[in-house]
Amino acid sequence: MRRLLATLVLVAALAAGQVATLWWAAGARQDLPLPEDHSYVLPGPLLRVVAGEFRGLAADFCFLQGLTAYGKLLESAGPSQARDSDWQRVYRLLDAATDLDPYFFDPYYFGNAVLSRNPEMIPRINQLLEKGLEWRDWDWLLPFYLGFNHFYYLQDSGRASEYLMLGAQRPDAMPLLATLAARLAYQENRTENAIVFLRGILSRTEDERTRELYQVRLEALEKIHYLEQAVLVYRQHYGEMPGTLNVLQERGVISAIPEDPYGGTFYLDADGSVKSTSELTYAKGGTSNEIPAN
Amino acid sequence: MVSIQGISKTFREGLSSRKVQALQRLTLEIASGEVFGFLGPNGAGKSTSIKVLLNLIRPDDGKATILDRDVSDRRVRRQVGYLPENPYFYDYLNADELLWFGGRSSGMTADDLRHKTPALLERVGLLEARKRPLRTYSKGMVQRAGLALALIHDPAVVILDEPMSGLDPVGRKMVGDLILDLKHQGKTVFFSSHILNDIERFCDRIGIIAGGRLRLVGELDKVVPAGETLEGLFLRAIADDFGGLPS
Amino acid sequence: MRPLWPLAVITFKEGIRNRALYGIFLLALLLFVANFLICGMIMQEVGKVAVDVALSAVSFSGLLLVLFVGINLLAKDLDRRTIYMVLARPISRRHYIWGKFLGMAMLIVTATAMLGGCALLSIGSVRWAFPSYFPRFAWSPVLLALMLITLMLVLLAGMSFLFASFATSSFVTLILTVVSYLIGHGVAAIKALVESPAAVGIEVSATTVRVVKAAYYLFPNLSLFDIKVQAAHNLPVSWTYLAGTVAYGLFYTALSVTLAGLVFSRREFP
Ligand SMILES: Nc1ncnc2c1ncn2[C@@H]1O[C@H](COP(=O)(O)OP(=O)(O)OP(=O)(O)O)[C@@H](O)[C@H]1O
Numbered sequence: 001m002r003r004l005l006a007t008l009v010l011v012a013a014l015a016a017g018q019v020a021t022l023w024w025a026a027g028a029r030q031d032l033p034l035p036e037d038h039s040y041v042l043p044g045p046l047l048r049v050v051a052g053e054f055r056g057l058a059a060d061f062c063f064l065q066g067l068t069a070y071g072k073l074l075e076s077a078g079p080s081q082a083r084d085s086d087w088q089r090v091y092r093l094l095d096a097a098t099d100l101d102p103y104f105f106d107p108y109y110f111g112n113a114v115l116s117r118n119p120e121m122i123p124r125i126n127q128l129l130e131k132g133l134e135w136r137d138w139d140w141l142l143p144f145y146l147g148f149n150h151f152y153y154l155q156d157s158g159r160a161s162e163y164l165m166l167g168a169q170r171p172d173a174m175p176l177l178a179t180l181a182a183r184l185a186y187q188e189n190r191t192e193n194a195i196v197f198l199r200g201i202l203s204r205t206e207d208e209r210t211r212e213l214y215q216v217r218l219e220a221l222e223k224i225h226y227l228e229q230a231v232l233v234y235r236q237h238y239g240e241m242p243g244t245l246n247v248l249q250e251r252g253v254i255s256a257i258p259e260d261p262y263g264g265t266f267y268l269d270a271d272g273s274v275k276s277t278s279e280l281t282y283a284k285g286g287t288s289n290e291i292p293a294n
Numbered sequence: 295m296v297s298i299q300g301i302s303k304t305f306r307e308g309l310s311s312r313k314v315q316a317l318q319r320l321t322l323e324i325a326s327g328e329v330f331g332f333l334g335p336n337g338a339g340k341s342t343s344i345k346v347l348l349n350l351i352r353p354d355d356g357k358a359t360i361l362d363r364d365v366s367d368r369r370v371r372r373q374v375g376y377l378p379e380n381p382y383f384y385d386y387l388n389a390d391e392l393l394w395f396g397g398r399s400s401g402m403t404a405d406d407l408r409h410k411t412p413a414l415l416e417r418v419g420l421l422e423a424r425k426r427p428l429r430t431y432s433k434g435m436v437q438r439a440g441l442a443l444a445l446i447h448d449p450a451v452v453i454l455d456e457p458m459s460g461l462d463p464v465g466r467k468m469v470g471d472l473i474l475d476l477k478h479q480g481k482t483v484f485f486s487s488h489i490l491n492d493i494e495r496f497c498d499r500i501g502i503i504a505g506g507r508l509r510l511v512g513e514l515d516k517v518v519p520a521g522e523t524l525e526g527l528f529l530r531a532i533a534d535d536f537g538g539l540p541s
Numbered sequence: 542m543r544p545l546w547p548l549a550v551i552t553f554k555e556g557i558r559n560r561a562l563y564g565i566f567l568l569a570l571l572l573f574v575a576n577f578l579i580c581g582m583i584m585q586e587v588g589k590v591a592v593d594v595a596l597s598a599v600s601f602s603g604l605l606l607v608l609f610v611g612i613n614l615l616a617k618d619l620d621r622r623t624i625y626m627v628l629a630r631p632i633s634r635r636h637y638i639w640g641k642f643l644g645m646a647m648l649i650v651t652a653t654a655m656l657g658g659c660a661l662l663s664i665g666s667v668r669w670a671f672p673s674y675f676p677r678f679a680w681s682p683v684l685l686a687l688m689l690i691t692l693m694l695v696l697l698a699g700m701s702f703l704f705a706s707f708a709t710s711s712f713v714t715l716i717l718t719v720v721s722y723l724i725g726h727g728v729a730a731i732k733a734l735v736e737s738p739a740a741v742g743i744e745v746s747a748t749t750v751r752v753v754k755a756a757y758y759l760f761p762n763l764s765l766f767d768i769k770v771q772a773a774h775n776l777p778v779s780w781t782y783l784a785g786t787v788a789y790g791l792f793y794t795a796l797s798v799t800l801a802g803l804v805f806s807r808r809e810f811p
């Protein structure tokens with residue numbers, strides 16, 4: 001009985017020691033420097049060989065790594081300060097995940113939602129989506145995303161319209177795709193089209209965090225649309241362009257200039273369109289700290 | 295010397311709740327310097343009793359002591375040599391190393407061992423094969439190695455579970471001679487067997503167990519009445535309560 | 542120590558002569574040769590890849606050693622009742638566990654020393670062939686990484702002892718050890734993930750967080766012992782970290798083996 005008690009005391013002491021040293025070592029590990037090129041991801045074809053029969057599992061793992069890499073990117077610097085290599089790492093992991101399992105929807109979906117926060121990544125996203133387009137040939141969402149990216153970021157309404165047409169032909173596509181494809185034939189109504197696009201995407205996005213990303217963009221666009229409408233009203237009324245947006249307020253066309261949710265300031269561009277200093281991203285040097293809760 | 299007092303042991307059969315009473319209030323006393331033969335049919339509880347003496351099994355009830363020490367005290371086993379019923383040893387060791395382990399772990403000095411090992415191996419007929427891994431041994435050779443391991447540290451009490459099984463006639467004679475030798479050295483020997491001939495030849499006293507209960511115990515010349523064979527006695531003893539042979 | 546030593550010695554001998562060991566060494570040898578071929582295909586950081594492959598080969602071979610030789614050493618004792626020859630000696634069940642573990646640890650240290658030697662040889666020969674591609678290379682972090690790999694393997698062996706102390710067959714022990722190994726290498730990353738789920742835009746229920754946290758303290762954090770990346774890039778590894786990790790490894794191992802002894806001392810061997 002005494003022996004047992006002594007053993008149990010010993011076990012408790014060892015367990016306490018174990019937990020304490022775990023804290024110690026885990027804490028110290030966080031301070032270890034990481035290599036610069038830790039972002040190296042094996043190329044997809046090689047991964048396929050290494051993963052053997054566990055390709056699916058490896059794809060899941062790469063995707064989770066991608067999630068973690070994005071988390072680290074946000075944690076270390078925030079999207080505006082993050083280094084280019086951090087963004088590249090997220091992209092490469094998602095690319096690897098989809099090389100391992102090109103039917104895996106999550107990496108496309110996640111990549112499209114988060115990588116677009118860095119406008120420089122747009123061509124990469126489109127590359128990723130193109131891959132998905134080929135494999136997931138029943139899926140109308142990927143051409144829809146591609147359509148939006150071409151229309152909105154690359155300002156290529158022609159290509160965008162093509163993607164939307166393609167999407168519209170796929171099973172169960174939202175009727176919106178066909179409508180949008182037709183509307184994009186006109187360069188006008190850019191803002192309005194973008195709003196329609198985003199509403200469409202939002203109606204198909206259930207995940208709260210991702211919705212927020214799109215919602216902020218939608219909010220900004222709606223405000224721009226509001227301002228553009230006001231400019232239109234002003235022009236009809238006074239027969240000339242307002243010099244600045246402040247004029248709209250001074251003349252009572254609008255009660256106040258709305259705030260850009262990305263933290264920039266709206267202004268009237270020389271060509272008569274409303275823009276923001278933030279360029280609707282948390283761009284480098286952006287003044288905003290109010291990064292949405294994700 | 296060796297004392298078993300009212301031990302009972304119940305085994306569970308696999309995961310089912312069916313129980314097997316392997317030992318029922320078994321009581322036995324073996325005096326110093328005695329050669330005790332433990333007899334019984336298959337499944338009688340011989341090996342179980344022996345495992346209780348080696349602390350490999352803990353009885354549900356009762357108490358077992360050797361040299362007046364409870365068998366759960368590890369120091370008892372410095373004075374005990376044990377041969378399991380189907381001995382099996384590490385595959386890649388040789389007989390020398392096996393005896394080295396047995397001797398060193400029982401507190402022998404390296405010097406002692408160096409003298410004793412060859413002599414003992416010679417005795418059990420393994421001197422030639424001493425450098426071969428045990429895995430290459432035949433069943434009888436393993437049995438011999440087991441005997442050597444049981445005796446290497448010159449124990450006061452020797453417990454052998456069916457020491458003759460698997461041995462050729464030469465081997466049986468060797469074991470018999472060993473037991474007689476031990477007897478002359480004044481050691482206590484406790485061994486189980488179904489071979490009645492062997493029992494008759496070496497034992498001072500015998501005990502007959504069946505169905506986990508001791509049926510008969512006493513000095514060999516006293517328990518076997520004149521005009522009866524041990525075999526007859528054995529069959530009668532185990533048939534007593536069953537009204538026939540146990541299944 | 543006295544009652545443990547003879548058992549440790551025969552356990553070590555039994556392990557080192559096991560045929561499976563030859564297979565493991567052969568595999569390691571192949572990997573070291575492959576290292577040469579792989580490095581030939583690398584354009585820039587040959588040094589990093591050479592260290593990576595060599596250390597991973599040691600780690601993997603060591604893992605096989607623990608899983609297939611180590612677990613067998615204990616399991617065979619129970620399956621085939623060779624344990625009788627030990628417990629018939631003045632050796633208690635606790636002594637048995639510790640003696641066996643000591644022998645096992647000696648086996649692991651010897652094997653990783655040999656494998657490590659081969660690994661260093663393979664790195665050295667790659668370096669000799671491509672001397673200009675080792676700009677940031679040093680031997681000391683590689684040696685440290687080898688040491689931590691050894692400690693990790695000893696810890697894993699300790700865990701396998703704990704499992705063997707209550708498992709009814711060696712297969713169960715093997716499975717449990719493999720599972721602990723997998724969890725042990727992933728648990729720190731998973732914990733980091735569920736603790737700040739917002740960062741990656743996933744949602745995690747409170748129960749999941751609790752389960753993961755429990756697993757974090759229950760299972761060994763094996764990723765602590767992995768400094769292959771640091772070794773490959775010759776990055777500094779702080780002494781506090783090393784000391785903490787070594788202490789953690791020793792504590793965890795001692796805890797596992799003590800518990801194994803406790804469970805084992807209640808066991809019977811019919
Ligand atoms: N591990 C076990 N689990 C369940 N039952 C057991 C176990 N070991 C023994 N028994 C049972 O206990 C009884 C006694 O077994 P024991 O091995 O002591 O017999 P024995 O007298 O040595 O027989 P034999 O002459 O065949 O060696 C038998 O009925 C056996 O089935």
Ligand SMILES: [Mg+2]
Pocket residue numbers: 340341342379455
């Ligand atoms: Mg028996």
